[in-house]
Amino acid sequence: MRTRFLKVSLLCVLFATGVFVTGCSDDNKYADVDGEAPVAVLKADHIQSGAGHDFTIEGTLTDADGISAIKLECADLYLNKTIDLIDIYGAPQTSYDLSYKFSLAKDEVGEQFTVKVTVIDVGGRETSQDVLITMDGDFENPVFAVAPEDGSLVAMLLRDGSVDPYDMQLQLTDDRALKSLYLDIEGAAGYEDVVIDIDSVPSFTYTWKIELPAEKKDYPATIVVTDYAEKTDTVRCTISVTDVVDFEKMYLADVATDAELNSDVFGVPMLVNHVGEYQYEALYYNAKSGTEIYFLPQNTSFSPICYGLDPANNERLTDNPSLAEPIVLDQANVYYKIDFNILEKTYSMSVYSLEEAQDPWDPTVLTYGEKCFDLWGDGSEYINFTFGLTSDNPTGVKSFIQDETNPHLFYSEPMELASGEQMNFIIHNYHTSEWWNMVRWCSNTETDLDVFNYYTQSGSQNDKYTGPKTGNDVWSKPTVTVGGTYRFYFDSHLGRAKLVKE
Structure with missing residues (x-):
């Protein structure tokens, strides 16, 4: 019995050992090649x-x-x-x-x-x-908060055989640290391949004083800002020494400084209509008496050209920013129509009332804030006519507030926007569920927001409306340069909008 017990016990031990070995073999069934660590x-x-x-x-x-x-x-x-x-x-x-x-x-x-x-x-x-x-990654490109518009023509006008110096204002920002500023004006001695070192700051302001010979010539210019992650932003423009230019774009400025011209996301200064050779028409709502305005062919600075009253003759204009005096609008709560010719340096002004101003929608059908949509077609439930910004669909419309004095003027609640944020929106009427396009406005392109055109393929149309129109469905995608609290303003009569800091 003892011998048999020992045999059984041994078998159990061997069995147990065999199970353990087999288990190890299953877990380590891949033979070693070099036995080295990975x-x-x-x-x-x-x-x-x-x-x-x-x-x-x-x-x-x-x-x-x-x-x-x-x-x-x-x-x-x-x-x-x-x-x-x-x-x-x-x-x-x-x-x-x-x-x-x-x-x-x-x-x-x-x-x-x-x-x-x-x-x-x-x-x-x-x-x-x-x-x-x-947590110190650099994810954003540096940007020019103030600089000539990319692709623009910057004119330095010949006056009496000479050309005034041009102080180009540049302001650069970055989410981390700026490294350098590169400046180049091809063919201009002393202005080629200039590098300004920047001492690791997130914001930098530089005035580039440019003096060119008094002879007609176009100079290609390139400006590049670089941060320490070697990310860049580039502006290319043409600096032209010339006499009068029939500028493609002209702007109305109702602010007084370069800083105010550049504190917005878009809309300041306001684009006016180019109606003929050297001829422009500005339509402007004046909310208060005493508003001072100027006209600028560049949208970031009052230099090198600024059209204002000639101090020697207030019935004419001057283009010299050091001499130009403001045009003063002395009637409140009216629309001004200002016609001016930059070749002849002449201008004329007239006004029209808020009642005379037309909106794209039929006022006999739609009144802002009042019911217009019969939701179920049986008169049981209506949706009020409002409109505002939306980034997705009419359900997400953030309806504007209508100005108490001017029924054509609307504004948004304050909005917090981050530096580097790219927006995405159209102006559209509110609806609880559907793309019911009663009104809709679109910008010229995703990034050209000078004019908001009424989308004529949608909703009812007021035949008397002569403002900007389009058949193109464009979503606006401006990029915020400097973060902060902003408010959106929109004039439905003019088709003009601006997004400015509170």
Whole structure:
């Protein structure tokens, strides 16, 4: 009996041992090739990111025995990820290109984190590396907050055989730090390939004093700002020494400084109508008596050309910014019509009433704020006629507030906009569910917001309306240069809008 017991016991031990060995064999069924730990070559051991942004850990992982898994761990980010290669591919991999993206929360407040990357082969051997994640990433290009418009013509006028110097105002901003400003005027001695070093500041203002010979000539100009991430913004324009130019665009400025011209997202100064050679027509709502205006062919500065009253003869205009006096509008709550000719330096003014001003919709059918949509077609429920900005559909329309004095003037509630944010909107009527296009306005292009044209393929049309119209369905996509609190203003009679700081 004793002998038999020993035999049974031995069999049990062998059985148990056999089960253990088999188990190990199943877990380690891949034979060692070199028995070495995995090799991990990561692209970077320091990655710059930021709250609300992603970071990606990349690298090439190799192991002759075969990689079974990769672990990525960071307790502070609640990151605990295992990439099981055998589960994914059905077999270990001798080479693997790692590319793991992780999204940081928008409200993340930490300044830096360490992600541990561990590579495990089929023999259980491990290689670990740490990747430092810091929250100082540079995600935005630097921008010109103030500069000539890209592609524009900047005219330096010949006056009595001479040309006045031009002080080009430049203001640059970046979400991190600016590095340099490059300036170039081809063919102008002393103005070619100029580099201004900037001492790692997020905002920089520079006045470029330009003096050119008094002879007719066009000079291609290039201005480039660069930040420390080597991101850039470029403006190209033509500086023309010339006599009178029939400018394609002319603007009405009802502000007094360059800073005010450039504090908006769009709409300041206001584009006027180019109605003939050297001839322009400005329509403007004057809310208060004593408003002072000028006319500018460039939209970012009162220099080098500014049309205002000639101090020697107030019945004529001058184009010299150092002499020009403001045109004063002395009647309140009326629309002004100002015709002017920049070749002859003449102008004339007249006014018309708020009642005479026309909107695109039929006023006998639609009244702002009053019911117009019979929702079910049975008179049981109506939707009021309002309109405003929407980024998706009529359900999301943020209806404007109508001005108490001028029924053609509307404005939005204040809105918070971030630096670098690209907007996306049209002006459309509110509706609870459908694209019922009773009224709709679109800009000229996604980024040219000088005029908001009434979309004539939608809704009822007032035949008397002579304002800007279009058949093109365009969504406006301006980019905010400087973050802050803004308010949107819209004149439905003029088809003009502006987005300005509160």
